[in-house]
Amino acid sequence: MDQDTPWYDNVVIAALLRHARTTYGKAMRDALDAAGYDDIPGNGLYIIGGLAIGAGGVPIRQLMRELSITKQGAGQLVDTLVSRGYLQRTPDEADRRQIIVTLTERGQAAAEAQAAARARIDAELLARVGPDDVAALRRALGTLINMRHEAELEDPAH
Template sequence: MLLGEFTRRLAAAGQSDLRPVHGMAFQALRGPGATATELAERLGVTKQAAGQLVDELEKRGYVRRAPHPGGGRRKLVVLTPAATEHLDVAGRVLHGLEAELGTRADLPALRRELSHLIGALHGDDGLPPLRPVW
């Protein structure tokens, strides 16, 4: 229900051409970018699935392949301004939803409990890879 409302509001804000997995990929590529193999590891998907996702996002103008700073044949997948704009809009939509939910629930307490749960299930090595469901 919450994901559906988030998606509906993104569409209303002019961001209807992307699915939640695209936003997950954008989060994983933030900053200096990553190789397709690194993206696959971060999302918890196969290299082939990550490669297809990169191809799709590149065709839509959300990412571009750049030479890897380490040289060689590897390519770095980096976000374009269109992806950054999407992240900005999605962030505003998410903050609006959180503000609305905050009137009905103690979100800081929920975040703490979820963090404890993730730590108990995954250990203290940080967050597990994102695992999109499609």
């Protein structure tokens, strides 16, 4: 590696993604801890943040798909978040067999703390690399996500 080559050019993209995710995760965890929400399990950040962005609730079946976890795993995660006051369960009006999870007042407050931390990281990233690079990053990540979805459509077992 010559001195003109940035260190990240010699790291595989998957490792860069993992470590970049840690930057967001640590900032959000620190903000949640400081605000008194230190009891949210790992994937709980994804659920609370996602519910805050989306309109209304999400069926547990959708959480299973998005998190790539089992029905049992999703149920345990939701149980934990319900018992700690972040989520509530309600029957789906359209399909009584489905359970919808929504944020409680406590969950909404945690989501706001999480969003503020995420916004700080986004703002710092934008200041460091500029809007064109942030747009290119979003495009590249979106392409990776689309590649996964396309592979699933071709082979649902994939």
